[in-house]
Structures are given as structure tokens and as C-alpha cells.
Amino acid sequence: MAEPVQTKDLFAIKTLSQPSMAGETVFFLENRVDEETNTYIAELKGLDLRTRRQVRYGLPNQSISQYALAPDGSALLYLAQDAKKHVQIYIQPLTGGSPYALTALPDGVDSAQWRADSAGVYFTNTSYPQKKATKLPQPKAITRLPFQMNGEGVLREDGTHHLQYLAITGKMPKELLSRPDDFGLDAVDPSGRFLALSASPDPFNPKDFRTGTYLFEIATRNLTWITESQEHGEFIGAAFSEDGTGLLLWGTDNHAPNVAEHHIWYFDIEEQKLTDTAVNHHLEEGPGEIVADTQQKLSERMAQYITADYFLTPGFSHGRIALYEASTDGELREAVGGDRHVTDYFVGPDQHTVVFTYSDIETPSVLAVYDLISEDEKDLYNPNTSWENHHTISGAEAFTFKSDDDLTVEGWYMKPVGQAAEKKHPAILYIHGGPLAAFGYTFFHEMQVLTSAGYGVILINPRGSLSYGEDFAAGVIGAYGQGDYADLMNGLDDVLKRDKQIDPKKLYVCGGSYGGFMTNWVETHTDRFAAAVTMRSIANWVSMYGNSDIGYFFNAWELQGEWNAPIDPKKYWAFSPLAYVDKAKTPILILHSEEDHRCPIGQGEEFYTSLKLHDVETEFVRYPGSNHELSRSGFPNLRIDRMTRIMDWFGKH
Template identity: 35%
Template sequence: MSKTGINSNDLLTFNFLSDPQLSPDGKSVIFVRRHITDEKKYRSKLYIQTLTDKQMHPFTQGESNDTNPRWSPNGKTIAFVSDRSGKNQIWTIPAKGGEAKQITFLKNGASNPLWSPDSQQVLVTTSLGEDETLDSEDKKEEKQLVDKVYETEKVNYKADGAGLLPKKHAHLALIKKDGTIVKQVTAGPYDHSAGNFSPDGKQVLCYANQFDNPEDAFLSDVYIIDLDAEEQTKITNSDGRYSSPLFSPDGSKISFLGHDQSYKNATLIEAYVYDLATGETMCVTENWDVVAADTAINDMGTGVQPAGAVWNSASSSLYLLGSTHGKTQLYTASLDKEITCLCGGDRQIYAFSPSENADAIILAISDPTTPGDLFSFDKNTKEEQRLTAANEDWLAEKTISIPETFHFQAHDQSTIQGWIMKPVGFKDGEKYPLVVEIHGGPHAMYSYGFMHEFQVLAEKGYGVLYINPRGSFGYGQNFVNAVRGAYGQGDYQDILDAVDYALETYVWIDHERIGVTGGSYGGFMTNWIVTHTNRFKAAVTQRSISNWISFYGVSDIGYFFNDWQLKASLLDNPDKLWEFSPLRYVKQVETPILILHSENDLRCPIEQGEQFYVAIKQQKKTAKLVRFPASDHNLSRNGDPSLRIKRLDEMTGWFAEYL
């Protein structure tokens, strides 16, 4: 029997691996395996595996979700986050196995466990209201409807995925491993995120926006907190967004990531080192025109909290990820500002974990045939060993369409990178329809990583074309900045140039059957395309933007995003916002368009899709609106599994009807 391609329902079969943590002795790795249950619900469990074993073993059991595992420095205990008590709290379990023990009972839960060097205490993150303390009781009181009225005087009062923000702030707390509360480490009306402990355990690092008006500053600084004196020292200059601070093993320096916002959110992330003896900071990547982070997009749930710029055991260099030309690779950065690719390849390395006491580094990797697996990399021999094959058994029964990468010259001679996938069952001499995919951001990057959505389209008989137009990360600072103030200009032309290149290069494409789709910024661009050209026979716009004027007030980021990205403010230049709005040109739409939008999307609120839909339908043109309940901006990546499948089926059904 011939193999079939990957379909939408195969989402229920995937295993998603993330957050690998190598043991202090370098012999074992613990990680999170997320899968979808028979009830079509996500379930995350901890798994463990030795580096000489070919089998991953379940480490936690039950119906809870267990995440964020962290080894104690002595290797005897693992702390992790679990909702088994009803809300996320910190639990510990012996590394050799046994019963898990809950060590936090905080009213608002806890996350992000970080061990002290002596393995006796854990630094955790919790949220606290103005009058709350660590020992505030969790009273389950039935509130009257009037008590649920939401009042705010802030402009950033909501966030996609969180809804209306509670009047609480993220703080750090120190807990003994037996559960005894030691102290609250941070305070004030600010949100704090932890770095790590100093080697002597007397200090911790954190980063926070402690400006009087945090919603206007958009900055964050790195702080050293003295645990005994209960004093904090700011080591950055309040001129940018800095995060992920880490003490070096010898305690003499601190690394951190960030940028000075020269190009707002289009600024490349850099790696910095602060010298505690001299008080001087240097940017170790200042001569490297590469973003020091994984910016690759996929729909496999590989997004994890960045490890930061991680020190080697000698405190002489840093390990860090870099995204360039569709690849995320592992690099080393020396204190002499020399950058070396340690582990490359045509793939996405989305997480890594080195060990101070061993030569191994654990890599989490996605590539065109691997949704996500773990590998052991030897720093000395440069040899790589695959540890897991989380999806190998069922993928062996499937035909996978392998992307072919290409480069072409755009209208202004810029070099643009893209990929094309043939439909499953491809036969020479036959013609096939093509779907053009456009990523969100726009400051993100399509990569060599695995994309379920693209495989579903290929299985349905479509070729898939995707590129990194100007505005994408991965091609230097000038390239990523080129879209700001010019949405729908060079980026739009890059996409049309890519289609022209594909039609000239790949004879199997049916010139009369080309579709287009994209989400978020890609949804904006899909709307822009159908209002500016009729060359596409069908379109599917997802979580899109149609009206920048209303976006300003309804999006959780609108009040600053318009100024940063369009270089126009509603208060100063509303005409420019309207000029960039696809809704202004909606009378020119002739392409049949499917509008997919989530009810609870606060990043690109559903009114953006509604406006576009009503304006098209009022003209008696072909359009369909599909609204997904209880879903936010991340439906395609982390939404309800049944709705993710429904979304894919709606998309492929529309293309089947109109392509």
C-alpha cells in the first residue's frame, strides 16, 4: 500500500519535545514531552534519558501538566512546575525517581524554579497584588457580578493570551527545599524575571522595567540583588531592553541579551558581558550582523524561554543561538568578540543545554523531516548523536514533502531566500496549484524547521511557496529594518517577485491556480495583496489586520506598534495609517477570500477581520468568515487541538473550492 502524506488529523499524533536540561554530571537529560490525549487535550510530562540510551522514559505520571524541570546542582533532586494541586506550583522529586513533593503553596501559584548553588533553596516566580504577601491565604470567595467590573487607568491593561491583566506583579521569592518560605526577594509595582544565582549563593540576578511609567518606557534593566542586604544594583543604563542575565561560573562577570532599541522591535538582539570588577559592559556581538536568538517560526510548539548567553565552564566564552539565512545554529562568542559556529546545518536549533562538568551539549532540533528531537553534541570531537525519535514510528508510514531552498533577485536587486515544496504524489509532466504562505511578525524568519501546516497543504495536492521578504530576521540589521514605515511596499513586491521566479523556474506550477495565505502580519499582507492585485485565484487571511486606525486602540500593542512599525501615530498622522490600511482599498477586492479569526485574539482583535468581511460582503463579493471560540492569537500553534484541525480543514476546503 502506498504511503500517504501528513493530514490535519495527524496533529493528534505528534509528540512535541522541549526544554531539555542536561544533568550536572552530563550523563542524563530531562525534558518535557507534550502530546494530545484521546480527549484532544494537551498533556505535558517529564521524560528522562541517559546519553547512552536510545529510549526515553517517563519520569512523571498522572493527569497533571508537568513542565520546567531543573536539576539541583548536586544532581540529586529535580524541581519542576505542576498543576496537579489545581494551579501551577513548584514540586520536587528525587532524581532517581520516587514520590513528588509540593514545596510551594502560594496563593497565585509559582513558576520558573532556580536552584541555589548549595541545592538547599529554590528561587521561584510568583505574582502578588499590592496588599498580598507570600503567605496570603487563597480564599475561594464567590464574587458578585459587580465585583467583577474591571477598572483601569493604564493603557496596557490587556494582553493576548492573558486577557484583562490583573492588578498584580511578578516577583521573586526564596523557598527552602522543604517548602519553608525564606523571603520575598523583589517588591514594588514592577514585573521581575529571574536570571540565576551567583556561585557563592549570596546574590541573584533579575531583569525588570522599574520606570515610573513602565508602559511608556518599553525598557528593561538588569539588576544584581544582594540577598542578605536586600539591596539591588542596576548594571545597565536604562537605554534598551535587556534580559536573560547569567553569572559566569567564576562569579567575575555577567552575560545578558538585549538591544538598545535603535530600530525599535526591529533591532537585532545582541550578547553583552558586564565585568563586576571594572563595572564596564561590552557587546561581544557588536561586529556580528546576526540576531542572537532563535527567531524561526514553526507550528510545532518549540517556543521555549531562551537560555540566554550561557557561559562555558572556564568563564571565557559564551554559547548562544543565532538565526541567519533560514537556519538557527549554535555559536560561541569569546570575550575577544570572536564568533564561531559550533554546530550548524540546515535546521532550527530551538533549545540547548550544556554541562559545566562534561563535554556534551544537548540540542533540541527541528528540520524538514523532524518535528523536534534531542541530540547530544560533543564540544571537542564535534560529533553528534541522536537521542530521541519522538515521531519516527508513525512518520515512517507517511510521505513527507521536502522543501527545496532557492534565492532570487528581487525588484531592487536584493537577494531573497525562499523554499518551495512539491505536492505529495508529484508526477513529472503534470500541473499543480500553488499556495503562497506569508509569515507573521514581520520580524521573524521562515526556516528549515518542520511545518505541519505546509505538509497538510502538500498532502492535499498543493505546492507550497514561502519566503523571507524584507522585514524578516536572519539577513542583517538593514534587511530587517527595511519594512518599517513601508508596509505593503518592498515586502509586497518581494512576494510578487517570488511568485514570478517560481513560475519561471518550476514548470509544474499551474499559472492559473495560485492561492495565498498568512497570519498576523502575514494576514495584513494577504489583505494587502487582494486589495492591490487580482493575480491570486483564492486567499485565506488569518488573525489579520485591515484597519490600522482602529488597531491603534483595540490591539494590546496597537498604541506603540503603529509608531514603531508604520512610523505613524493616530494622534499625529492618521492619514498615513489609513493609507497603509487594506480596508481603504477594499473596493478593489475580486479574489474569493476566507477570513479566519479567533474570538479572544487581543493582538489582532477580531474586529479587524469583521470590518474586512462586512466591506467585502456589502459589495456582494465572495467571502466567508470563520470565528474560533475561546481562542487567541496563537490558535495555529498552541490552540485547542480540535480547533487547530478545524482551521486547517477550513483552509484546505477553501482552496479546494476556488483553486
């Protein structure tokens, strides 16, 4: 008999990521959440396509964060922690023999990529001066902005960032570049001439938000800024052509702060010319922007060449993430599509075999293969077959409706599983974060838990969401709580007409981040819901301006639609749910992480204090050692607690 999906299934579900291929072997990471250690585990595996036999790589008990196959197929490099919890580079020969540590750096390694001839590894790392051990508390002096980052806390200012090279038979790295500011190692030129780096052109200017792409010439160590022509540009290198004459970039000119579409750009190295291919136009963002809670350690690969002129790239459209075959001239053709979320991919050495991983609403993760010539597709491995067969998994009904201004808005309704759907039942309006994100055709463990508990779940992509084009994404700019609020309420009304079994007296609302802001807005603008849960929320844009790691620029972009606009306390307060707290009536649970630097816990504290003083039934739960990513990658036991509290609060009301 099939079981309902429960919170504890967080520990049973596995996901796959970072596929690659050499000969008849497909490599990938298999990710799981470990209950005993309360951590996340990623195992590096290889699947033999002929025998379907799997082999695990790496040392025992290692969890691997990133890996790469040598260009000649002779070995794997991977990143994992050493005994001192520092991330190091390990080499795993594929011709036999055990893996060995290539580095033993005291501050660890940040990222690594193979040299084109497989003879060595380029890597980045950050070093810090040695400090004398002391039992006395020490002050932290801050001179830069931003000075904090979610997941990191207050940023150190005494680090030096390095680009180094180390032969796989060597012991001493060779330093190629050293800077006081952070930078990314994005791509390696197959011809051996260049590396693509990404960095801020003015790193210590808090009003400069550009990310430039730089060509680093290995022989001369010269840096060439190839995106200088884009005044507000934000770019990363995606892939070099096989002959090293061109570089694909993933980026935006940011003509509209924070909502300008990301495209694939092409830089002709011989002609020194940068072109916007317009590929990905209306295919907003990459695989990480779809809202879900199961995927881990994705490669975030944005392009890979197939031929000299054609490449593969992911695109996000109407809740679907597909793979598109595209050209540097702007041609675009869907290759791997459907109502699903292609989570990761890799083009094999034959340039027509694509190994990829995908998820859909009822499937957590599958490894598959697709042939670009024959257009044949085949599933290779589903790590959750047994789990899926023993659980009742909810599907979703996609729908569209007309909101205010005759705007077409998309959503999904997930009915309670089993016979509960045929009886009067409660329903939850679940609001996503961002707002530049979107619900879509992907597996969401928490939503399955809620439908198994007897709730209908309503998922809506209001204006401000991704995957519907730039104008739709810009619909929330300078208008938070206006058209987006109307979209959510109109969508709720539409679902109530579609499913007469929903009890209108048992409607609930919840959301996190932007969804937490909107839940707070709902709390202070209507009493139609029986209860609410707000998570990692925003209640007061005035205090958010200075306390958040992004507040001083995000507020200007989102509430004013301008670069570096001066603080506008009156406008910020008008957009703040706290300003309308005297209208709040709905019982509300406030969940917040104590180390959230994106939407600081002070936001929850301010809202809780004001609600209590206005005699609104409320409870405030603080999660220690946790940041803004609690629901996706936080301590597993706290993720379980969070889901349980949401259902308990709604059950109580």
C-alpha cells in the first residue's frame, strides 16, 4: 500500500547532478540528506552504459562538491574536504589506482578546472594572514560595502585571492595572478591560450555593481576586459570554442536594474568584438531560478559548444526549463523539452550525445541521454524508483487566468492526495520568493508533504516572476504589494471556482523571502485567511536598507527602479507591511533564521513585536546557526522542524 509523503522523506529522496561522459561511462553526483550526521552527502559515481554497473569514486566518507573529467578522459579531479575541513583538490585516475590529494593548502581551494592538455589544474584560492591565538574577544574593523553576505556573515577584508596552476605530478603551485578582490575562474580555452575570469572592474566601489569578463592570456599573464562596452553589464564566461577563437558569455547589459533579461553573448577573440546573440530572449535565467527544495550541487552550466558555431544552452519559459540548440547568429531550437525541469547537462565527446538530469512535478531526479541527431531519448537511472513506487505523489493542474490590467497569469493547483480531494478540504496559497524566480514543472518535497497532509496547494507566478519575459518581470518594480497582490488574490479566486471542494473558511497563506514580504502584506490587507506563516520575511523596507547584505541597492532597484537612488524613507515605509499592522487580524506564525543576512532576523522581530502589541495571535520561532537558505540547504533537522511547525500552525487554526 502506498504511503503518504512525509517530512522524514527528506532523508530518502536522492537527486543527481553534474553529469559528464567519457567513452561508455557516464559520471554524475548522487546527492542525499543524511539523518545520522545531519549533513548533505554527494557521492561521485560512474555508470557503464553497456553493463549498467555503477562504480563509486573518491575516498570513503568523502562528500564531493564539484568534479571535472580530464579533457583526455584519463582522470577525474574533484573538490572535497580534508581532515581539517578545508576543501582540497583530489585526483582520481581512471586507469587504476586510488585518488590522491593534489593540494594541502591551509585555507583550502575555492574552484578548479583542468588545463586543456590534462597535464595540470588551474585553481583559485584565498589566503589569510596567520593570527595569534587568543582567548580574548577581538574587534572587527569594517571599511568596505557590502560588509556582510548571507551564508558567510561579516566579510573578512584581509584575504588575498589567487589564481594558480599545479601539474598533476607537481607539488608546488605556480601563482599566475594575485588580487585583493575576489574573482571567478569561469572557463579554460581548449587551445591552451586563455582563461576566462569574472570580476568587478571597480571592486571596492559600493556603487558599482558590474561583473566584467576578462581574458587572461596564460603566456603573458595579460588581462583584457572584454565587456567594458556594457555600462552596467553583468557577465560570466560560459564556454570557449574548440579552436579558441570565440567565447560564449552568459550575461545582461542591465538596461533595467535587476530585471533586464540574461542572454548568451559571443566574443570574437580574433576581431575583439562582443555581440548579444539574443539567444535566451524570453527564456529567462538558468536552472537555479526555478523554485524547489530537492536539487543539490548543480553545475549551473550555461552553455557548451556542439560544433564550431552551435552550442547547447538551458532556457526557462512558462515554468519549464529545457535545453536549446542555438547558434552564435541567434538561431534557437528546442532540443530537450517537455513539462519538466532539466536540472543539469553535458555534451559528450562525439558532440551529439547529451547526458542530462531532469525532474518533474512527480519525479525528483532522473539521469537520461539524448541524441541530437536521431532525437532519441532514454532514461538511464532513477535513484528513487523504489521510493516513488511506495508513495502517493501528487500531480498538479496548470491553469491561467486574467488578472487586473487584463494580464495573463499562470499557476498550478495541487489537490490533496487520495480521497481527501473529493471532500471539503483546506487549501494553502504558497507564495514564492524572489520575486525574480518562479514555480514550475519540478519536484517540490514540501508541497508533496502538504498535499499528503490533506491540503490543496495553490502555486501562482504573479507579475515580477521569471520565465514570462522582461515586461512581466518588471511588473513589480516600484509597485510591490499592488499588481502582484491582485494577481495572487485573483488566482486564488480562480482556483476556488475550479475546485468547489475547497473550504473557503479554511484558506491559509505562507511564503518566504519575497513570499514572506507578500504574506506580511496579505496579513495587513485582508482577513480572508484562517492563518498565515511568514518565513525569512521583509516587514520594514526602511530598516532593510541598511541591515541586509543587499538592502542598500536592492531597495533602490526594486522600489524605485533606479541605480544608486538615495534612500526614500517615505516610499519605503509606504511599501512596508509594518506600516499597516493596525489592520492585521489573522493568526500568524513567524519563522526566521538567526544568521539570515539577506532578510535579517530584525525584520521578523519588528513584525512580531508590533503584532503582539496589536493583540494579534502570533508566535515567533528563531532558527540558530541558519541563514536565508534554511528551507533548501539548512540543517536537515531544522528543515523537518520548519515543515512540521507550518502544518501544526495551520492544523491549530
